[in-house]
Amino acid sequence: MSVSPGPAVANDVPRVNRRSLLVGALGALGVGAVGALGVAKAGAANAAVTGVARPTIASCGTWGAQPATGTVSMTGPPQKILVHHTASANTTDYSQAAAYALARNIQQWHFARGWIDSGQQFTVSRGGYTMEGRHRSIEGLGSGSSTVFPLGAHCTGQNSTSIGIENEGTYTTALPTSAQWTALVDLCAYLCQAYALGPEDIYGHRDFLDTECPGNALYARLPQLRSDVAARLGTSNPPPAPTRSWPTLQQGSSGFRVSTAQYLLRHSGRSLTVDGSFGPGTKTAVVSFQQAKGLGADGVIGRATWEAPLAATCSQGQASDAVRGVQTCLNSKGYAVTVDGVFGSGTASAVKSFQTAHSLDADAVVGPNTWAKLLA
Ligand SMILES: [Zn+2]
Numbered sequence: 001m002s003v004s005p006g007p008a009v010a011n012d013v014p015r016v017n018r019r020s021l022l023v024g025a026l027g028a029l030g031v032g033a034v035g036a037l038g039v040a041k042a043g044a045a046n047a048a049v050t051g052v053a054r055p056t057i058a059s060c061g062t063w064g065a066q067p068a069t070g071t072v073s074m075t076g077p078p079q080k081i082l083v084h085h086t087a088s089a090n091t092t093d094y095s096q097a098a099a100y101a102l103a104r105n106i107q108q109w110h111f112a113r114g115w116i117d118s119g120q121q122f123t124v125s126r127g128g129y130t131m132e133g134r135h136r137s138i139e140g141l142g143s144g145s146s147t148v149f150p151l152g153a154h155c156t157g158q159n160s161t162s163i164g165i166e167n168e169g170t171y172t173t174a175l176p177t178s179a180q181w182t183a184l185v186d187l188c189a190y191l192c193q194a195y196a197l198g199p200e201d202i203y204g205h206r207d208f209l210d211t212e213c214p215g216n217a218l219y220a221r222l223p224q225l226r227s228d229v230a231a232r233l234g235t236s237n238p239p240p241a242p243t244r245s246w247p248t249l250q251q252g253s254s255g256f257r258v259s260t261a262q263y264l265l266r267h268s269g270r271s272l273t274v275d276g277s278f279g280p281g282t283k284t285a286v287v288s289f290q291q292a293k294g295l296g297a298d299g300v301i302g303r304a305t306w307e308a309p310l311a312a313t314c315s316q317g318q319a320s321d322a323v324r325g326v327q328t329c330l331n332s333k334g335y336a337v338t339v340d341g342v343f344g345s346g347t348a349s350a351v352k353s354f355q356t357a358h359s360l361d362a363d364a365v366v367g368p369n370t371w372a373k374l375l376a
Contacts, residue, residue: 063100070116076148085214094127119153120164128179171215189232199226244372249301253278256332263325311371329374
């Protein structure tokens with residue numbers, strides 16, 4: 001499963017909130033119901049959006065779940081949907097029986113981790129069956145306009161603000177089946193409608209943790225997922241997907257970005273000299289990293305490689321070469337920190353200050369959004 005607990009990671013997303021902007025703008029226009037945009041404020045009495053029918057979701061009782069071993073509490077409202085892959089076999093048994101067996105297996109795997117129930121709220125099988133994961137997930141949907149969902153366990157740091165969907169399969173190079181894709185689009189669209197989220201609130205697990213999940217191939221399809229969900233919601237102009245710009249580094253490049261990449265390559269287990277000069281040794285290390293991640297091994301560091309992720313998430317308390325990379329970037333931006341690889345209070349305070357200056361949540365966690373700004 002790709003839902004292992006990792007380092008504690010808090011929000012690493014731009015602080016500007018889409019919903020408050022949207023609601024504010026509509027309020028200024030005197031627009032009450034926002035059905036035309038396919039986005040309704042949850043709980044609004046006159047919420048006009050009823051366009052996406054609830055997909056068939058097999059309940060825990062239907063697929064034969066065991067009772068949760070602890071109290072499943074409700075939380076909310078969710079701010080985002082996180083897409084996962086199960087990292088299990090790409091089965092060609094597309095039957096309902098296989099789907100239900102998968103759901104039972106996931107629950108057992110998660111019990112074995114000491115969790116009280118399945119970690120994710122929903123599961124989509126390769127045959128296109130959608131199932132409740134954690135108990136009370138269907139209950140959380142209420143009548144289709146809701147603010148609560150059961151607190152799950154699928155992404156450390158994001159569980160109280162995100163709904164997790166496990167997609168059966170391993171999508172490092174393969175893609176979901178068409179039945180699975182359709183079911184995923186339907187489920188995401190319905191969740192967006194029920195919880196007043198937008199297509200741009202759909203993310204991959206790796207956007208928040210140092211993990212390969214949901215696989216390079218499925219992750220690369222998330223812009224398509226947002227677009228397909230927007231179409232199902234009837235949003236004529238889907239909002240832009242979250243984008244980050246990353247520098248391209250290749251043989252001949254030099255400077256603090258290359259030093260940082262070299263530290264990050266060392267962090268990934270490659271041995272090379274950190275000299276700020278992208279020579280043949282660095283290229284060899286990049287190719288090795290790309291091969292290990294199932295990427296095209298061209299030795300050029302671009303978005304896919306940064307997000308594979310070469311740019312590993314860092315937070316206070318860690319000591320690593322990745323932290324040296326963070327400190328190298330901070331120095332290049334004028335923050336005087338010692339490049340000692342120890343993420344202590346001085347580095348944390350410099351990161352917070354940098355995040356504030358770049359409209360990021362000042363949580364001192366260096367995730368993908370902060371990395372991209374540090375490397376800009
Ligand atoms: Zn995951």
